[in-house]
Amino acid sequence: MEIKAIRGFNDILPDEIGKWQFVEKTAREIFEGFGFSEIRIPILERTELFSRGIGEATDIVEKEMYTFTDRGGNSLTLRPEATASMARAYLEHQMYSFDPVAKLYSMGPMFRYERPQKGRYRQFYQIDAEVFGVGNPMVDAEVIIMLIHFLGRVGLENLELQINTLGCRECRPRYREELKRFFEGKSGQLCEDCQRRLHSNPLRIFDCKVETCKEAIQDAPRVTDFICPDCQKHFDQVKDYLAMSGLAYILNPRLVRGLDYYTRTAFEVVSYSLGAQNAVTGGGRYDNLFQEIGGLDVPGIGFAVGVERLISLLSKEKEFVQHPQLFVAALGEEGYKEAYRVVNLLHLQGIRAELDYERKSLKSQMRRADKLKAHYALILGEEELKKGKVVLRNMENKSQEEIPIDGIVNVLKEKIVSD
Ligand SMILES: [Zn+2]
Ligand SMILES: [Zn+2]
Numbered sequence: 001m002e003i004k005a006i007r008g009f010n011d012i013l014p015d016e017i018g019k020w021q022f023v024e025k026t027a028r029e030i031f032e033g034f035g036f037s038e039i040r041i042p043i044l045e046r047t048e049l050f051s052r053g054i055g056e057a058t059d060i061v062e063k064e065m066y067t068f069t070d071r072g073g074n075s076l077t078l079r080p081e082a083t084a085s086m087a088r089a090y091l092e093h094q095m096y097s098f099d100p101v102a103k104l105y106s107m108g109p110m111f112r113y114e115r116p117q118k119g120r121y122r123q124f125y126q127i128d129a130e131v132f133g134v135g136n137p138m139v140d141a142e143v144i145i146m147l148i149h150f151l152g153r154v155g156l157e158n159l160e161l162q163i164n165t166l167g168c169r170e171c172r173p174r175y176r177e178e179l180k181r182f183f184e185g186k187s188g189q190l191c192e193d194c195q196r197r198l199h200s201n202p203l204r205i206f207d208c209k210v211e212t213c214k215e216a217i218q219d220a221p222r223v224t225d226f227i228c229p230d231c232q233k234h235f236d237q238v239k240d241y242l243a244m245s246g247l248a249y250i251l252n253p254r255l256v257r258g259l260d261y262y263t264r265t266a267f268e269v270v271s272y273s274l275g276a277q278n279a280v281t282g283g284g285r286y287d288n289l290f291q292e293i294g295g296l297d298v299p300g301i302g303f304a305v306g307v308e309r310l311i312s313l314l315s316k317e318k319e320f321v322q323h324p325q326l327f328v329a330a331l332g333e334e335g336y337k338e339a340y341r342v343v344n345l346l347h348l349q350g351i352r353a354e355l356d357y358e359r360k361s362l363k364s365q366m367r368r369a370d371k372l373k374a375h376y377a378l379i380l381g382e383e384e385l386k387k388g389k390v391v392l393r394n395m396e397n398k399s400q401e402e403i404p405i406d407g408i409v410n411v412l413k414e415k416i417v418s419d
Helices: 014-033 047-053 059-064 083-092 137-154 172-184 192-200 202-207 211-217 229-244 289-293 307-312 332-348 362-371 382-386 408-418
Strands: 044-046 066-069 075-078 102-111 123-132 159-165 263-271 278-285 300-306 326-330 353-355 376-380 389-394 400-404
Touching: 014 102, 014 123, 014 137, 014 307, 044 047, 044 083, 047 059, 047 075, 047 083, 047 289, 083 102, 083 123, 083 289, 083 300, 123 137, 123 307, 137 159, 137 229, 137 263, 137 278, 137 300, 159 229, 172 192, 172 202, 192 202, 202 211, 229 263, 278 307, 300 307, 326 332, 326 362, 332 353, 332 376, 332 382, 332 408, 362 376, 376 382, 376 408, 382 389, 389 408, 400 408
Parallel strands: 326 353, 326 376
Antiparallel strands: 044 075, 066 075, 102 123, 123 300, 159 263, 263 278, 278 300, 376 389, 389 400
């Protein structure tokens, strides 16, 4: 029986990889320009890192984690997100002992056992950026500015930045109670999941997609009416810093992130470019996470960008597939030898050159050059070679010229690179 990939686990094929590389390269450039450094964290962690860090009463921990017992009897989990691991690494390596501020980014696959559907996979990719060790609202705005700048550089248009505050340990419990009271009055309208959330984590009802729940949410009390003066001040300053940078935003009091550890600033970026409204990415502050996993009081803020979603929003016009810069077609024994020599020299110069391995007819070699969308073709014919010449054809406008074989690599390099 033919072995296939696991459901929800995808191959990313060479004709799609250009988009991925472009997104990742842009993220590296932008984030490093903002003073962030890359960190690579393991794919497997102890299960309690996530159950404590993300919170027991979340969908992720309750039903979406890939958890198993290893041969040593330890409960391990394939990471469902990156923030908890990054925070663990910060604590474990005492990164704070050199400087309390750590600006980190990471990219790679995450794993969640969700029902596979279009655009949602069990292995999916995220680009994460986090700042640990700063509670100042300046950094909230900085992270948001970096995110918007990144999305703009990737080419996303019609973006809307939505922000909210979620309060802190002091003021959030009061809001939670109020919310609980409110939803208890509407419990007939709530779906089964939300009935449960009502007791475990009523804030998560805001994330529900069920119609009747969405209706119940309409008149729910707003967190902004319950926050303490410190949280209010923090939120006002975030708004000031955003305004100072000329970044437009919308206040969205319904923006409540599902994870328990979020505090204060929450944000989401919505795209309107494909007609419909699409949440592109989001993030926020999580000043309680570190205490959950390590006992230290370290503030944190960051975001995670879903790469599959981002790629689905990239411009359809931009060309991401890499075609050969040159296809070398040859005839006869001498022609093939010469072609092989030239192609190898070009490869050493970083020129993407392709040749025929099958000794096909010139016609079929040129067909392949066309199919591969090579920009140029170099034709090494027997007659021309005897005169020390070869033919260079521009595959786009079909013009061609004879050039001497002597010093050909330099001539080609110049032509192809300047093209
Ligand atoms: Zn507060
Ligand atoms: Zn619901």
